[in-house]
Amino acid sequence: MGKIIAIANQKGGVGKTTSAINLAASLAVLEKRTLLVDADPQANSTSGLGLNPKDVTQGIYECMVDGVDPKDAVVKNDLKYLDVLPSHIDLVGAEVEMVSIERREEKMRDALGRVRDDYDFIIIDCSPSLGLITINALTAADSIIIPVQCEYFALEGLGKLLNTIKIIQTRLNPKLEIEGILLTLYDSRTSLGNQVVEEVRTHFQKMTFNTIIPRNVKLSESPSFGLPAIVHDAESKGAISYLNLAHEVLDKNGMSK
Ligand code: ADP
Ligand code: MG
Numbered sequence: 001m002g003k004i005i006a007i008a009n010q011k012g013g014v015g016k017t018t019s020a021i022n023l024a025a026s027l028a029v030l031e032k033r034t035l036l037v038d039a040d041p042q043a044n045s046t047s048g049l050g051l052n053p054k055d056v057t058q059g060i061y062e063c064m065v066d067g068v069d070p071k072d073a074v075v076k077n078d079l080k081y082l083d084v085l086p087s088h089i090d091l092v093g094a095e096v097e098m099v100s101i102e103r104r105e106e107k108m109r110d111a112l113g114r115v116r117d118d119y120d121f122i123i124i125d126c127s128p129s130l131g132l133i134t135i136n137a138l139t140a141a142d143s144i145i146i147p148v149q150c151e152y153f154a155l156e157g158l159g160k161l162l163n164t165i166k167i168i169q170t171r172l173n174p175k176l177e178i179e180g181i182l183l184t185l186y187d188s189r190t191s192l193g194n195q196v197v198e199e200v201r202t203h204f205q206k207m208t209f210n211t212i213i214p215r216n217v218k219l220s221e222s223p224s225f226g227l228p229a230i231v232h233d234a235e236s237k238g239a240i241s242y243l244n245l246a247h248e249v250l251d252k253n254g255m256s257k
Contacts (some may be wrong), residue, residue, distance in 0.1 A: 025228030050226025
């Protein structure tokens with residue numbers, strides 16, 4: 001049964017989508033059967049892997065709201081071990097449509113439950129909000145990776161997120177764990193970057209991944225080619241850092257290779 005990891009932080013621009021795409025691709029390169037679920041109506045993971053959200057007729061939205069089987073909605077990637085469950089703008093409507101249905105927080109768990117056995121990992125890219133779709137993702141997930149950018153106000157909002165996680169653990173998903181805090185957009189040339197690394201490690205030492213993701217142009221340009229960095233430029237610092245993260249995740253889960 002595959003492990004479900006949500007990548008979440010209600011702050012925008014912290015590297016959720018970049019981390020979701022590149023962690024998923026790295027796990028796939030390491031021959032772990034991986035599904036990337038795009039749970040953001042902005043569909044950046046979808047387009048970042050070369051799919052046009054406008055062409056998506058069946059995605060996570062239809063799986064949650066219309067009961068479509070994710071097996072019929074997944075799209076294969078050129079990487080042999082990677083599949084994508086895409087998103088499109090209608091996912092915005094899902095928040096409203098789902099308000100009145102029963103067990104509305106558990107629709108993603110139900111949907112992903114149908115394909116869990118087909119994968120080693122299911123990675124969910126969340127939107128920058130703590131709305132119903134993100135609650136669904138955290139209810140479906142076994143663990144959460146929280147990207148934190150090495151910038152001013154890095155820790156802003158983290159308290160609220162940790163509080164939301166506690167509420168979800170109490171009410172909806174007692175098994176939800178924190179896989180780790182991931183430091184992103186690190187620039188070794190600035191003292192600020194180093195200060196943030198210190199601060200996060202001081203407050204959350206046990207929870208923080210050893211791997212730090214550097215600010216790297218290959219990571220920001222590869223989505224425009226519709227490719228993960230490891231395919232676009234496998235030698236780049238960005239690609240290597242996400243491969244290291246994938247190894248760290250495998251180690252943590254007793255699956256190292
Ligand atoms: P989020 O999904 O949290 O909003 P993104 O992953 O989309 O964040 O990142 C925000 C922007 O920063 C994007 O333009 C992305 O390409 C860029 N970016 C993210 N991580 C890096 C990185 N490590 N190096 C360079 N650019 C990055
Ligand atoms: Mg995003």
